[in-house]
Amino acid sequence: MLDINQFDQINPPARLLMGPGPINADPRVLRAMAAQLVGQYDPSMTGYMNEVMALYRALFRTANRWTMLVDGTSRAGIEAILVSAIRPGDRVLVPVFGRFGHLLCEIARRCRAEVHSIEVPWGQVFEPQAIEDAIKRVKPRLLLTVQGDTSTGQLQPLAELGEICRRHDVLFYTDATASFGGNALETDAWGLDAVSAGLQKCLGGPSGSAPITLSEKLEAVIRRRQHVEEGIRTEAHQDGEDERIASNYFDLGMVMDYWGPERLNHHTEATSMLFAARECARLILQEGLDNTIARHALHGAALLRGVQGLGLDTFGDPDHKMNNVLCVRIPEGIPGEPVRGLLLNDFGIEIGTSFGPLQGKIWRIGTMGYNARKDCVLQTLTALEAVLRRLGFRAPEGGGAQAAWDYYDQQAADAS
Structure with missing residues (x-):
């Protein structure tokens, strides 16, 4: 006989979904x-x-x-x-x-x-x-x-x-x-x-x-x-x-x-x-569609600068990159899935794996929808740096978040 008491109310763990989708709903x-x-x-x-x-x-x-x-x-x-x-x-x-x-x-x-x-x-x-x-x-x-x-x-x-x-x-x-x-x-x-x-x-x-x-x-x-x-x-x-x-x-x-x-x-x-x-x-439409697209472009570009600031390479033609998904090459000698596991279990942040000819070669990080925000980008970069350094990758200390911060500051200066 089914014991109904073994089923608690639904209470998912807190996650910041920074993969290629789905994302945290607004x-x-x-x-x-x-x-x-x-x-x-x-x-x-x-x-x-x-x-x-x-x-x-x-x-x-x-x-x-x-x-x-x-x-x-x-x-x-x-x-x-x-x-x-x-x-x-x-x-x-x-x-x-x-x-x-x-x-x-x-x-x-x-x-x-x-x-x-x-x-x-x-x-x-x-x-x-x-x-x-x-x-x-x-x-x-x-x-x-x-x-x-x-x-x-x-x-x-x-x-x-x-x-x-x-x-x-x-x-x-x-x-x-x-x-x-x-x-x-x-x-x-x-x-x-x-x-x-x-x-x-x-x-x-x-x-x-x-x-x-x-x-x-x-x-x-x-x-x-x-x-x-x-x-x-x-x-x-x-x-x-x-x-x-x-x-x-x-x-x-x-x-x-x-x-x-x-x-x-x-x-x-x-x-x-x-x-x-x-x-x-x-x-x-309240934000303005053009403004929403520009927001995705801003935070996608900041993530790119931050990833480069960590000494990581990206995958794909940069001239045809989506605003909202960045493919990051997994550094040689660094296990891709343990990085994702530490990000999820210790920081509550999810990034995407890969498949097909790219399986085990890239991570996919999304900045989209409600998560196309400055705090989401900086949290992800800070956590990714910590995990990489723990696993032996010599990422520049603070390099990711600082590079993204610098990009945000420059964009704000250019807009003023």
């Missing part, structure tokens, strides 16, 4: 999540849904009507877009520069796409011409990109790709989970047809809700498939077999009907997560 977001629930068709609830759509249009910098949430982690947003947009047999092109490009390939294959990929070594990104050359060769229906890949800390430039896709009649999607809110992203100006994100990184919330935005062009594709599912057959697809969306939960046509004025029942909206997503967006 306390104001947590308070919003504690608000009382209401029915999914209560006028206050549908009003909040409309507000979320408006707030995220401003964050995505788009006029897209269909800017909304997919209930689930950021991967739910990715999968909803891909399963709704990709027809079996469609050619898709995926530029892979880290782990999450491989993820897009896997999901696209599960959608029964004909997947073509191009790759660069981890730590680099693609030139627009390389992507256009591949588009000319493959002739894909969709280009699936990752904007910021936390496995490498790199940010893929997207600004020129929309025009390339327009000229070649290619639908253009990006996974902005790791970059959204902390790096520039211009949905309409860059010609993006779909973008998906998550709350748990630069937006400063918990994992569990995926903001997305869809262009009118992609909406038309999804609606066409939805009509086939309802029994309306097009001349080109009399049997409808190649058009039907394989998922019910991730069928964005049905999700649009739920978020739109029809309010057709699809699922029960995750009310507390909607409150969290609304508060994440409200806080960023």
Whole structure:
């Protein structure tokens, strides 16, 4: 028989989450999540849904009507877009520069796409011409990109790709989970047809809700498939077999009907997560999106200066580094996992490990969302120095924190 007394109240240990995500949620977001629930068709609830759509249009910098949430982690947003947009047999092109490009390939294959990929070594990104050359060769229906890949800390430039896709009649999607809110992203100006994100990184919330935005062009594709599912057959697809969306939960046509004025029942909206997503967006727009991006750039650059002040090297192309994730090479002779263990157990600070070709070679340190703050950067650098010195690495005494401090002081002087 189960002894209920062995289960205490949930009381997680105090942690400063300085890895590549998730991060510590902003306390104001947590308070919003504690608000009382209401029915999914209560006028206050549908009003909040409309507000979320408006707030995220401003964050995505788009006029897209269909800017909304997919209930689930950021991967739910990715999968909803891909399963709704990709027809079996469609050619898709995926530029892979880290782990999450491989993820897009896997999901696209599960959608029964004909997947073509191009790759660069981890730590680099693609030139627009390389992507256009591949588009000319493959002739894909969709280009699936990752904007910021936390496995490498790199940010893929997207600004020129929309025009390339327009000229070649290619639908253009990006996974902005790791970059959204902390790096520039211009949905309409860059010609993006779909973008998906998550709350748990630069937006400063918990994992569990995926903001997305869809262009009118992609909406038309999804609606066409939805009509086939309802029994309306097009001349080109009399049997409808190649058009039907394989998922019910991730069928964005049905999700649009739920978020739109029809309010057709699809699922029960995750009310507390909607409150969290609304508060994440409200806080960023209150700060000013450009100011939020600048804050991420400031603290990411200060962390970089501090890491260099400790005598450590970084990984990846510095000209294409994400504002919010820094990849640090593990010094020769220093065991990577024991460093992470001491930081976590003795200082309560979590930094990220690595995988793939970088496993055991780098640490990944994040400065994002609520943790893109001066005190978080200085605490992390001070603790990292102490651990490294204890394990025999001759880090300059006080070198990390002092270098970061100097950078902050210089930036403040330049701004005054």
